[in-house]
Amino acid sequence: MLQMVDLKKQYQRIDADINREIMEVLQSTQFIGGPKVNAFRENLEKYLNVKHVIPCANGTDALQIAMMALGLKPGDEVIVPAFTYVATAEVIGLLGLTPVMTDVDPDTFNITAEHVKAAITPRTKAIVPVHLFGQCADMEGILEVAHEHGLFVIEDNAQAIGADYMHSDGHVRKAGTMGHFGCTSFFPSKNLGCYGDGGAIMTNYDEFADAARMIANHGQSRQYYHDKIGVNSRLDAIQAAILNVKLPHLDTYNTNRRSAADAYDAAFSDVAALSAPARSAKSTHVFHQYTLKINTPDPVKTRDELKAYLQEKGIPAMIYYPVPLYKQGAFQHWWHGGELPVTEQLCKSVFSLPMHSELTPDVIGKITDAVRGFFAGKA
Numbered sequence: 001m002l003q004m005v006d007l008k009k010q011y012q013r014i015d016a017d018i019n020r021e022i023m024e025v026l027q028s029t030q031f032i033g034g035p036k037v038n039a040f041r042e043n044l045e046k047y048l049n050v051k052h053v054i055p056c057a058n059g060t061d062a063l064q065i066a067m068m069a070l071g072l073k074p075g076d077e078v079i080v081p082a083f084t085y086v087a088t089a090e091v092i093g094l095l096g097l098t099p100v101m102t103d104v105d106p107d108t109f110n111i112t113a114e115h116v117k118a119a120i121t122p123r124t125k126a127i128v129p130v131h132l133f134g135q136c137a138d139m140e141g142i143l144e145v146a147h148e149h150g151l152f153v154i155e156d157n158a159q160a161i162g163a164d165y166m167h168s169d170g171h172v173r174k175a176g177t178m179g180h181f182g183c184t185s186f187f188p189s190k191n192l193g194c195y196g197d198g199g200a201i202m203t204n205y206d207e208f209a210d211a212a213r214m215i216a217n218h219g220q221s222r223q224y225y226h227d228k229i230g231v232n233s234r235l236d237a238i239q240a241a242i243l244n245v246k247l248p249h250l251d252t253y254n255t256n257r258r259s260a261a262d263a264y265d266a267a268f269s270d271v272a273a274l275s276a277p278a279r280s281a282k283s284t285h286v287f288h289q290y291t292l293k294i295n296t297p298d299p300v301k302t303r304d305e306l307k308a309y310l311q312e313k314g315i316p317a318m319i320y321y322p323v324p325l326y327k328q329g330a331f332q333h334w335w336h337g338g339e340l341p342v343t344e345q346l347c348k349s350v351f352s353l354p355m356h357s358e359l360t361p362d363v364i365g366k367i368t369d370a371v372r373g374f375f376a377g378k379a
């Protein structure tokens with residue numbers, strides 16, 4: 001059986017470095033904070049070319065801490081895509097804020113400036129663009145709308161670390177460094193994954209960095225003086241040590257993912273029932289997921305059959321995401337009814353194939369042959 005993500009092969013390529021770094025932490029017994037965490041913070045700041053990185057316990061915490069640091073208050077509206085992972089909107093609900101769910105672009109799966117504009121009300125305070133599956137949302141347009149309306153922008157960059165966004169004047173910024181805050185996750189299967197949970201908050205604003213640092217550390221300004229209600233959210237030293245080894249490989253990992261995506265694209269170019277993932281003209285794609293759309297008259301049925309067919313051949317496939325946010329039980333309170341047409345269609349038709357840094361032409365061939373075989377059999 002193949003895997004959606006092959007973490008074992010990736011580990012085996014760097015195991016000597018990883019093992020040595022972990023042993024150093026064990027021998028130092030500095031498990032919380034300390035040199036490994038500080039080094040990772042600096043390494044990531046340098047890699048992303050961002051002023052402040054605040055490591056924390058996971059990507060969901062990163063989003064929550066960012067929203068707390070911006071001083072968002074119950075009743076404030078926060079615009080989010082309806083087609084995303086639940087964490088993006090979950091923290092909004094948890095803080096008593098109001099998630100305003102919008103539709104997304106059918107090709108990039110991301111929100112655009114137009115979606116944001118249509119969702120703004122006098123209560124809107126922030127926008128959370130999600131760089132879904134590995135490429136940036138239309139940041140230039142979204143930042144412009146945000147600026148016009150005095151809104152905060154928090155990038156959910158859990159799936160696009162390392163992606164580059166090109167502004168129309170030619171300057172390039174890393175995903176997660178353009179908004180007031182960027183938030184990312186080091187969950188093992190993410191493009192930069194640790195061996196447990198981890199996350200980070202990025203910002204170029206000194207005052208927001210100070211606020212986020214304080215909130216992540218029990219709202220503490222100096223030891224045992226607590227100015228605000230905060231949380232306890234730390235990246236531990238073993239995870240930081242692992243990330244220090246993996247960060248220099250991130251660009252190679254992303255290049256490998258991109259090559260795998262190119263090979264998938266080529267193999268499916270003549271399969272009429274499949275649409276390959278669109279590439280944004282303004283963003284590189286780091287392919288956290290390789291997500292196709294099925295365009296048969298009954299995509300749900302085709303997708304179920306394809307999934308079963310592949311399963312039999314030992315090939316996994318996943319559906320990210322099968323249910324719009326507004327149809328999740330947890331979000332009923334914030335939904336006025338009705339459906340968002342693109343989100344509905346995507347939930348019915350998207351289909352993700354194995355994607356990771358260790359895919360070989362041989363394995364890709366096996367996967368694409370099977371998918372092509374399925375559709376050839378249908379013709």
Ligand SMILES: *Cc1c(COP(=O)(O)O)cnc(C)c1O
Pocket residue numbers: 058059060061084085087088130156158159184185186187197198199
């Ligand atoms: C993974 C992910 C998160 C949450 O990260 P965790 O580290 O699992 O808390 C948030 N948003 C998106 C889009 C994600 O993919």
